[in-house]
Amino acid sequence: MLLAIAATKNWHLKQLDVNNAFLHRDLNEEVYLLPPLGIKVKTGQVCKLVKSLYGLKQARRQCFTILLVYVDDIILAGKSISDIEQVTRHLDKVFKVKDLGDLKFFLGLEIARSNKGIHVSQRKYALNIIYEVGLLAAKPCATPMKKDTKNMFLKGISIKDVTAYQRLIGRLLYLTNTMPDISYCVQFLSQFLQAPTSEHHNAEHRVLRYIKGTPGQGLFFSDNSDLQLKGFCDSDWASCPQTRRSTTGFCVFEGSSLISWKSKK
Incomplete structure (x- = not known):
C-alpha cells in the first residue's frame, strides 16, 4: 500500500539500514535499559512495539513523512526530500544507520521506478528457487x-x-x-x-x-x-x-x- 500511494503521490523513497542491530554474543549478565524520552513507564511495565508504520507530520508546510520499519530495515517516504534527510540525520545520531539511497531492494523485493510508476518483483528470489530445485533447464508451463x-x-x-x-x-x-x-x-x-x-x-x-x-x-x-x-x-x-x-x-x-x-x- 505504501508503494502504491508513493507512486500516485510521486513521493521520494529512501532506504536505511541500522548498523549492529543484533548482538553477536550471548550475555552472561543482566542488562537494564532506560525507556525512551517522553515515555512514562510504571514499575514492572514492559513496552511493546505496536506498529511498524509511523507518520511524521510537519503542519507548517503540510508535509508528511512515512517511516516503515522491519527489524533493522527502514523505508522513508515523503514529498519533501529535506524532511527525509532530517529524519535520517536524527536516526543516525540515535541508532547509527546506513543510508542506502533510493529504494531498490527490500526484504527480497526488487523495486524499479520509472516515469510511469513503480514495479515490484522477486525475480532473483524466484530464479534462486528454480536453480536450487534443478529446474533451470525445464520447459516452462503456460498455467x-x-x-x-x-x-x-x-x-x-x-x-x-x-x-x-x-x-x-x-x-x-x-x-x-x-x-x-x-x-x-x-x-x-x-x-x-x-x-x-x-x-x-x-x-x-x-x-x-x-x-x-x-x-x-x-x-x-x-x-x-x-x-x-x-x-x-x-x-x-x-x-x-x-x-x-x-x-x-x-x-x-x-x-x-x-x-x-x-x-x-
Whole structure:
C-alpha cells in the first residue's frame, strides 16, 4: 500500500539500514535499559512495539513523512526530500544507520521506478528457487496448475523427503507477495504438507515451471492511479471432495494498483 500511494503521490523513497542491530554474543549478565524520552513507564511495565508504520507530520508546510520499519530495515517516504534527510540525520545520531539511497531492494523485493510508476518483483528470489530445485533447464508451463485436481485427493506414492516439499511450499508462499496468480495453487498444495505424494510433488514443480516462464513478473503501481479502494471476492461451491468446504478468494485495489489478496479454503 505504501508503494502504491508513493507512486500516485510521486513521493521520494529512501532506504536505511541500522548498523549492529543484533548482538553477536550471548550475555552472561543482566542488562537494564532506560525507556525512551517522553515515555512514562510504571514499575514492572514492559513496552511493546505496536506498529511498524509511523507518520511524521510537519503542519507548517503540510508535509508528511512515512517511516516503515522491519527489524533493522527502514523505508522513508515523503514529498519533501529535506524532511527525509532530517529524519535520517536524527536516526543516525540515535541508532547509527546506513543510508542506502533510493529504494531498490527490500526484504527480497526488487523495486524499479520509472516515469510511469513503480514495479515490484522477486525475480532473483524466484530464479534462486528454480536453480536450487534443478529446474533451470525445464520447459516452462503456460498455467500453474492443471484444471482437474481430483488425483490430488487420492492415495498415491508417498515421497521420501517430506521436509523438502514443505520447505518449497514455504518459499512459494513468500513469492506470492508479488505473484498473486500463484496464490490459489500454493494454498491448494499447502493442504497436503503432512503426507505429500508424487502427485503433489509434480504439481509443486509445475508451479515452478510456470514461474520460470516469467520470473520477473510482479506488481505495477501506476502514478496515474486514484486513491479509491475497490474490492472483489468470489467463492466456489464445496470444491473439496473430502471436507465439502468451499474455496474463497478476494483482492483489493487502490485505484488500478493491487494491494491485497488472498485465497483460502
